[in-house]
Structures are given as C-alpha cells and as structure tokens.
Amino acid sequence: MSPKTVQLVFFLSLFVFFGCAPIKDTKNTESPSPVSDVEAAGSESSNPLKAMDINEYYFMASGISPDWTLDIATDRIRLKTGGDTLNTPHINPDRAMDSNVRRYRLITEATEMTIQVHQKPCESESGTSSPYAVEVEYKRTGESGYTTLNGCGAYIMDYRLHDIWALESLNGEEITLIEGLERPTLEINSRNYTFMGSTSCNQMRGAVFYEPGLLRFNKVITTRKMCPGGLEAAFLKALQSTIHYELGDRRLRLTNPNGAELVFRKVD
Template sequence: MKNIFYILCLLVLVESCKSAKKITQTTAPVAKVETTDKMRIDARKWKEGIDFYAVGNESDWSVDIDQQNEIRFSTKDGDKLIFFKKDVNWLSDSEYSFTASDEAVEFSFNALEQDCSESIPAKQFAYSVTINVNLKGESKKTTYTGCGSFVSDYRLNGEWQLLQLGNEKALESDFYGKIPRFTFVMDELSFRGSGGCNLISGKVKMGFGKLSFDQLISTKMACKQGKEGELKQALDATRFYLLEDDKLTLKDENQQILLVFTKAE
C-alpha cells in the first residue's frame, strides 16, 4: 500500500514539474525591437509634414522644408525666416539647389549628397548643405554650412509582396512558383528581397515626393521563362511612389505604374 502511495506521489510531482515548465516557456519575455534616433526623428518630422531638414555644423541654425514647399529657417540668435521655394533645380542625381525670396531677403540653398558625419559626428546625414542669405540692397551675404537629410517615409518599413507588374497581376507561375517579396529598412535607406529566383538588394533614395533605387545588385542564378528580368527593370526605372493604406505603387518618370505591392502579413 505504501509503495502505491509513493508511486502516486511521484506521478503527481512529475506532472507538476511538467506544468511548471510549460508555464515558464509560455511567459518568457518577448524581445523588443530597438527604435533608432533617426527613426524617431523621421517619424516625427514626417507627421509634421517635413520633407527635408538640416542643421548647422555648430548647431547655430536649422531649416525645415515641408511637403507644401514652405521653408522655415531659424538661427540661434532668434532670427526666423519663412519662404516658399521655387522649382528645385536638380544639378545631378546627387545635387540640387533652389532659391526663394521675400520683400527684404534673398535665400539660396544647395545640397550635395556626400558623407557629412565629420561635421556632425552624433548624427547621420546624407547631404552637405550650404545656405546664402542676402538682404536686398546690400552686397554682403551671410553663408551657413551644415548637414541635411531627406525625411524617410517610415511607413515603408517592413515586408511588401508584389501584387502587380505593370498592368498585369503577379502570378506565382511568372516567378518560379514564389511571388516576390521585399523588405524596406528605412533607417538604413535599404531594401532586400527575392525576385522569385535571385536575391535582389539595393539602396533607397527619397526626396520631394520621389523614390528611386540605387546600387541594385542580385545573385546570378540562371532562371528562364520568368518575369524577374522585367521586375528588375521596373525597380531600376522607378522615380515616384504612392502609398495608400497598405498598397505601395511605384511609378516611372512619366508617372506610369510600374509595380504595385501590398503589405505582407
């Protein structure tokens, strides 16, 4: 009888340990995804409608350019200027400029894409910025130098699945049995994914409503009778984008639809 009692106690103890183990596994803490300073800044700036922002090398001035073309320039001395910029003059794929003015002041702006981290080590900016402010009627102008960055559309973060190539629905049979998916990492201005056969990755460039892909690279697997080649050509030709709800549309320089993606679940 005692032996039976001991056996029953042992079985109860074993089952209790199993239950405790299950509970421990279920309630294990979930790892948190770290949010970088740039992601926080870009998210805040985007919600404020800012498209490009810059700061002085000594933090002695700042400028915000919003999506409605309004320029807000201020200095540490309390000077504040508000303009509406004219058409942007793209001097090359990596440099642009514009001018603006009011009754008293002329304002010129130039941004050149190059590493600006030496000037402001604590930040990561892609553009070196030069601003000239000139009071009308005076020959002397004041020059400000610093670093700037386009605001990344943080809504692009995450994985997107191809829905449409041109005007045709994306089919698994066109991409070797697997619909292409791409992941955007806007903090790094990069993307990566699969075209169905080969891995594809590159850099994302944004600015004034434009989006394009740079430094596109892919693996070199030989894949026939598919549309991966057309997909890569469309990525290379992308110049504009439209994001509505969970649908991302990429367009060429003539605003013709190239690719349509939906947010992957």
C-alpha cells in the first residue's frame, strides 16, 4: 500500500470515528430562567408548588362587567371570557418596579397577554374581599387592540394546612408547661384564610396571608387574661414574625430569616 493510500485510510477512519460519536446534549446548558420568590421559598420536598398535582390551580381571579375568570396552574394559564377560553403554557412571573406586583407576559402563536397581580386589598363588585387586585390585557393574533379586564384574586391555600396544630417547640426549645398553662394550639381555616387557637391561657384569632411557600399571621386578637411566665409573649412574637412554612412528618414548621422557629404537631 502506497504512503498516500495509508494517509487516505487514516483520515477516513478519523472522519468515521468523530462523525459517529454521540453529540453532547446541550439543551440544559443554557442559563436557567430566573427563580421567582415563590420557587425560592422552599426545597423540592417542602415547596407547595412541587407538592401540588400538575393540573391543580394555585391562583384564581375573576371579575364582572364583563364576566371573566383567570386560573393559573402549575402547567398552564387559562382565561375565560363569556363563552371564549384562552389557554397558554405556564410561565414564572417577574417582579415589577413595585415589589408587590407580579407580572406574567405571555406570547403564543394565537395570543398576547399580560397579567398583573397587585398585592393590595381588592373588593369585587359583588362585595367580596380578596388580597390581590388583578389586571389582564390580552388580544388574539391579528387583532389591533387589547382588551383590558380588572378584578380580584387569591392564591389557593395549601390544603394540608387546614388542620389543628399543637406547639411542640419554640425557637429550638421544647415547650415546658407550668401550672395554669395549656399547650398553645393553632387551627388554620384554609377556606376563608383565618386562624384561631390558644396562646397558652388566652384565646386568639386572626387572618392568614398566604402565597405558595409563604405564610403570615396578621390581625391577631386575643382575650386579656393574665398568663403566668413568658410563654404567651414569646409565642405571639414568633407567630407574628414567621413568614415561611414547611410540612412533613405530621409537623408544621414556621420560620423567618432572623431565626424565629415554631414547630407544631398535627392534632388528630
């Protein structure tokens, strides 16, 4: 075999080897999408969005004049106006200049839509109150102008929170009860965003602010009996300062970034 023939065979071998080598999958090498506050609120095991069924809606809004409904699920967003329905894939919202506003920008082959969710009290024309005001602007492909809809909405509270919980530990220390005190309890009503319970010797009630992964206890009202020791004051201070929650092993854990922690066990 001549030297030129040997060289030709060598280069043909290289071509076949590299041409048949598997191509590295680069689909996931792009920069990841920004993580929203909702996604960052918990790990995969504790994040309520991860725990939800993929077809479950976690935010709902509606309005009248005209009648419309908006449902946001973990895999899609659906807008109904009269007899018309627009479905788009789910996307994560971004934050507007005002941190209390989440904005969804959706563009598909058939629809352009912007959804703004404002964290502020909203009273509907029917007289019901909600924690969010919602504005939707949309148009179908080919239409010249946008239709604007205004209404109210709320996040659908994690159904696992709807229970009675007894306090086990406060800021890392197990609860020790002295004479005259009972174990603090917390009963959360996920249907009307309220709670009630006991502080250790007084009854309490208030409102619950909820977003996936976030839980705040507001507008706390208690009876005025004098309680021995400092358990009630420490409990109420921690309860009103916690903002995150985790569920698991029949426990509810409430925390905040400054180190406050309340751990409750589920009461059968």
